[in-house]
Amino acid sequence: MANSTNLDRSDRKILFELQNDARITNTDLADRIGLSATATAERTKRLIREGYIESFSAKLVPEKIGRGFLVFVEIKLDRTSAEVFDAFKHAVERSPDILECHMVAGGFDYLIKSRVLDMDAYRRFLADVILTLPGVRETHTYAVMEEIKDTHVLPV
Structure with a gap:
């Protein structure tokens, strides 16, 4: 590239x-x-x-489609090995409710971004998706109270 x-x-x-x-x-x-x-x-x-443009898409209004509640979830794995990383990665890739997932350096292993309808929907997402991911030992959730800036536009 x-x-x-x-x-x-x-x-x-x-x-x-x-x-x-x-x-x-x-x-x-x-x-x-x-x-x-x-x-x-x-x-x-x-x-x-040449790969500068990956794709074209429409940006939807989350509230209009029942996804107005934004959460970030820190995930700490029970152990860090290639097998656990691979299993976690493949499970995350299959979940449409996980919008972003980043392996990070620091006090936890992954940061996940999701949008759901409300707190009740988040509790279901936590139980049905996050806590079923391979190797999850601990989570910390941050419910967003106000979005200050949300952009996909990169400075060029």
Whole structure:
């Protein structure tokens, strides 16, 4: 995969604009970045081909689909071995209710992000999903009271 040093100013503008509005037409994108539509389309195809753009998606409003309650869960495993890590990883990948999972350094092993309907739904999620993950010894939950910033837009 190429790295960011291979990106010129126009490439960075394309990436920025597409992060903010992936449905923008090529013509509008070309106008915003100051290139022809043909040059913009070719650059966009190259950025996709070279792996700078992983996918395109719609950002949904969690409250409208019954997922307005945001929680983060710290997970500490009972032991840390390649087998436990692999089993945990595969179980997490199969759970649609786990939005993000990160192995972290520090006082616990994983940080999980999930969205559910409410506290009752979270209790079910904890019992039915989190506590059934392989190797889980201890959890700490952080229910989000207010989202200050939530973005997927990377600085380019």
